[in-house]
Amino acid sequence: MLSFVLSRLGSLALSLVVASLVIFAVVQIIPGDPATFMMGLNATPASVETLRKALGLTGSLPVRYLHWVGGMLSGDLGTSYTYRVPVAGLVLQRLQVSLPLTLFALFLSLALALPAGILAAARRGRGADLTVMGFTQLGIAVPNFWFAMLLALLFALKLHWLPAGGFPGWKAGVLPVLRSLTLPAIALALPQAAILARVMRSSLIDTLGQDFIRTARAKGLSSGQAVRRHAVRNALIPVLTILGLQFSFLLAGGIIIENVFYLPGLGRLIFQGITQRDLIVVQSVVMLLVAAVIVVNFVVEIAYALIDPRLRRQA
Incomplete structure (x- = not known):
C-alpha cells in the first residue's frame, strides 16, 4: 500500500x-x-x-x-487589483460559502443517488426501475438554474420556509447558514444525483452478473444479502470516479447558482475577476481550483485501493 x-x-x-x-x-x-x-x-x-x-x-x-x-x-497569492486586498484573504472568505455548499450538495446527492441506483438495479425492468430512470432522465435534462428559480419561487416566495438568497455569515449561527444554503444545495445536488444514480445502477447491474455473486447466492445468501455484502462495494469504483469529478465541479462550477441566490462564493469571485480584468485573482484562484481537482483525484485513487485490493497488487 x-x-x-x-x-x-x-x-x-x-x-x-x-x-x-x-x-x-x-x-x-x-x-x-x-x-x-x-x-x-x-x-x-x-x-x-x-x-x-x-x-x-x-x-x-x-x-x-x-x-x-x-x-x-508560502500562502502569498498576491494582491487583488480590483479589491486592493490580498487574494488569499478573498479566497478564504469565499471558501466559507463555497466549501459548505459543495459538501452539503454532495451529501444530498449521495443520499438520493445511492438508494435510488441500488433500488433500480435490484428491480431491473420493473416499475421501480422505470420510475427511478424516468426521474433521473428528468434531473439530467432540466437546467439547474431553472430548477433553482422554481425552488426559490415555491419555498421562499410562496411558502416562506427558506430564504430566497443571500448569506448571513457564520457569526449568525449554523442554523441560519444551513437555511440559506439549503435551496442552492438542492439545486446543485439533483442533477448530480441523477448522474450518480444512473452510474450506480449500471455498475451494480454489471457486478450482479459476476461469478462471485453467483457463488455467494449458491452458498445460501439471499438476493438482498448478496447485494449488500458483496455487490455494492464492488460497484462503487465508477461512482467514486464521478463523485470526485462532481466535487471539483461543485466547488467552482456553481457560478450560475451562486448568482441566482446571491451567494459570495468562489465561482462568483472568478466571474467577477474575469469581468473586471483582475488577472491576479483569476490566475491564483484557477491554480487553487486545479490543485483541488488533482488532490481530490488522488484521494479517489486511494479510495479505489482501499475498496479493491486488486488495484494495489497491480500497482
Whole structure:
C-alpha cells in the first residue's frame, strides 16, 4: 500500500507542476502587456509601469514563475487589483460559502443517488426501475438554474420556509447558514444525483452478473444479502470516479447558482475577476481550483485501493 501511495504522490506532484506551468503561460501569452490589459487603453505609462512592478512582470519569465510559485507555497497569492486586498484573504472568505455548499450538495446527492441506483438495479425492468430512470432522465435534462428559480419561487416566495438568497455569515449561527444554503444545495445536488444514480445502477447491474455473486447466492445468501455484502462495494469504483469529478465541479462550477441566490462564493469571485480584468485573482484562484481537482483525484485513487485490493497488487 505504501508503494501505491508514493507512486500516486509522485503523479500528483508532477500534475501540479504541469498545471502551474500551463496557467502561468496562458496569462503570459495574452495579447499585449497584462498590466496594460488590466489598466485599459487610457492608462498613463507611469501607472502601467507601477502595476507591472506590483504584478512582478519586470523580471525574466523563469524568475517570475518561481516567484509566483514560491509565493503560493508560502500562502502569498498576491494582491487583488480590483479589491486592493490580498487574494488569499478573498479566497478564504469565499471558501466559507463555497466549501459548505459543495459538501452539503454532495451529501444530498449521495443520499438520493445511492438508494435510488441500488433500488433500480435490484428491480431491473420493473416499475421501480422505470420510475427511478424516468426521474433521473428528468434531473439530467432540466437546467439547474431553472430548477433553482422554481425552488426559490415555491419555498421562499410562496411558502416562506427558506430564504430566497443571500448569506448571513457564520457569526449568525449554523442554523441560519444551513437555511440559506439549503435551496442552492438542492439545486446543485439533483442533477448530480441523477448522474450518480444512473452510474450506480449500471455498475451494480454489471457486478450482479459476476461469478462471485453467483457463488455467494449458491452458498445460501439471499438476493438482498448478496447485494449488500458483496455487490455494492464492488460497484462503487465508477461512482467514486464521478463523485470526485462532481466535487471539483461543485466547488467552482456553481457560478450560475451562486448568482441566482446571491451567494459570495468562489465561482462568483472568478466571474467577477474575469469581468473586471483582475488577472491576479483569476490566475491564483484557477491554480487553487486545479490543485483541488488533482488532490481530490488522488484521494479517489486511494479510495479505489482501499475498496479493491486488486488495484494495489497491480500497482
